[in-house]
Amino acid sequence: MTKAAIQGSGLVKRYGRRNALDGLDIEIPENSVTAVLGPNGAGKSTFMRMLTGLVTPDQGTLRVLGEAPSWKLNGRISYLPDRARWYEGHTVAEAIRWGSNLLPGFDAAQALQLVEQLGLKADMDVKGMSKGQEARLMLAMCLARDVPLLVLDEPFSGIDMISRERIVAALIDSFSDRRQTVLICTHEIPETESLFDHAVFLNDGTVALSGDVEELRATRGSVQDIYRQLYV
Numbered sequence: 001m002t003k004a005a006i007q008g009s010g011l012v013k014r015y016g017r018r019n020a021l022d023g024l025d026i027e028i029p030e031n032s033v034t035a036v037l038g039p040n041g042a043g044k045s046t047f048m049r050m051l052t053g054l055v056t057p058d059q060g061t062l063r064v065l066g067e068a069p070s071w072k073l074n075g076r077i078s079y080l081p082d083r084a085r086w087y088e089g090h091t092v093a094e095a096i097r098w099g100s101n102l103l104p105g106f107d108a109a110q111a112l113q114l115v116e117q118l119g120l121k122a123d124m125d126v127k128g129m130s131k132g133q134e135a136r137l138m139l140a141m142c143l144a145r146d147v148p149l150l151v152l153d154e155p156f157s158g159i160d161m162i163s164r165e166r167i168v169a170a171l172i173d174s175f176s177d178r179r180q181t182v183l184i185c186t187h188e189i190p191e192t193e194s195l196f197d198h199a200v201f202l203n204d205g206t207v208a209l210s211g212d213v214e215e216l217r218a219t220r221g222s223v224q225d226i227y228r229q230l231y232v
């Protein structure tokens with residue numbers, strides 16, 4: 001039996017009369033690359049924010065790397081929030097220096113290699129970057145951390161399709177060398193599905209389906225096919 005890096009049981013988060021999470025039972029296997037999928041409003045970002053303690057459950061229990069979410073635990077999580085803008089007013093090199101000083105497990109040499117691999121230059125100003133260029137910087141900053149859990153909320157949003165395919169190919173190589181649990185929430189399923197070895201499909205704040213991607217493929221088709229079956 002694979003150990004779980006994340007275990008949530010009966011998680012509820014209410015906003016007014018709406019439940020963003022509605023009794024969510026979820027397990028993410030350790031050292032897997034797991035997709036968190038589902039339509040707009042399914043509860044994906046709420047769940048990811050909960051992992052870092054930014055959102056507190058109204059009910060239920062959550063264990064992340066064997067602990068309850070906390071500021072202390074966040075030193076072991078590399079989190080890319082949706083709609084993130086952290087480095088305005090910096091150059092790429094300054095952002096990397098900032099990461100070295102402040103982010104636990106941050107490897108500046110690896111970050112520099114990643115930004116170059118992603119088509120950015122150290123002397124570029126973040127202010128004035130296109131949305132896709134900024135998304136690449138955010139992704140590189142999160143990937144350059146040697147921590148047990150990576151939580152990436154829509155890391156490919158704004159990046160053009162061909163670049164996305166190249167980045168995904170590079171990520172497949174990089175993830176296979178790591179002992180990290182990686183959680184990725186994305187709407188770009190066709191270009192990214194080769195990344196995943198586990199998938200969780202959310203709907204209305206609960207799990208509609210989850211499992212090993214190879215096993216799901218053998219019985220139900222590609223991740224994209226399953227997505228259509230579940231949500232059309």
Ligand SMILES: Nc1ncnc2c1ncn2[C@@H]1O[C@H](COP(=O)(O)OP(=O)(O)OP(=O)(O)O)[C@@H](O)[C@H]1O
Nearest residue numbers: 015018019020038039040041042043044045046047
């Ligand atoms: N801070 C908030 N205040 C009020 N409602 C919220 C808040 N955060 C989330 N919600 C609501 O909770 C539900 C789930 O939102 P969430 O952002 O988790 O969905 P999502 O699956 O990440 O969607 P998307 O694919 O659009 O990013 C939505 O109905 C949303 O409007």
